[in-house]
Amino acid sequence: MVQVSQTEDDIKISIELNRLVTRKPDVVLLPQYLKFNNPPIFFERHLAGEIDEMASFCRIFKREARIVLVKKEKGMWPEIFQTLSKELLLQKRLEIADLIVERNKQRDEQALERYAIKRRNEIQKEVNREAAMKERVKQFQENACQEALMVGTRKETHTKSKPESRGSPQPSAPAPARLATPNVRPVMPMASVRGSGRISVCFSNQHKRETPKRESQEAMHLPFTVEGGKVIPMTAPKSAMDSVDE
16 A cells, blocks of 8 residues: 655655565665565656655655655645556666666765775875874984983083182092903912931920829738848739729
């Protein structure tokens, strides 16, 4: 079911959909041509006047498709659609097919041109950004060099213009750079060689340590013998303790 209404500004067409639309319908809007194709629905008409195809639009709802055609010139049309014969209708369809192909080709070219322009703008923006970055780096290096030169100049000026205080000791000459001491071991003189010969050694008297006798040995009487009318005491044998004491 199709409902058509018009005002001085536009034409409204409502197409009832008997099922849910699952894919995008084919809608063609030309200055004097309208086509809506969504199988099994096919709606095609040739308009009596011209419309603004860029301002016109089509909206798809759940159970309805609404097409709004904006008129180029305001006013009421006595007839909205043209009545054509079969032969004229076939001829018009061929012309419109060629026109649609030409329009699609122009739109593709325009899309490619817009893409190329956008791509060139992006490349140019990137080039400008890199050039600006290089310029900032160069400016930073120049500023760093100038600052280093200014600091060196200030130090020299401060050193030359520093006044000498009274009674202060004169600055001594800078000490020469200290040379590194070579790590060389000193050479010791060679000792004289001892000659051959004999060494005389003299020993002092033999040291003898006397130990006190034990109390048990104080009253001990040594045996004696008589030889030739003389009494000769006999020496007692040394015990192990005596040898230890010695």
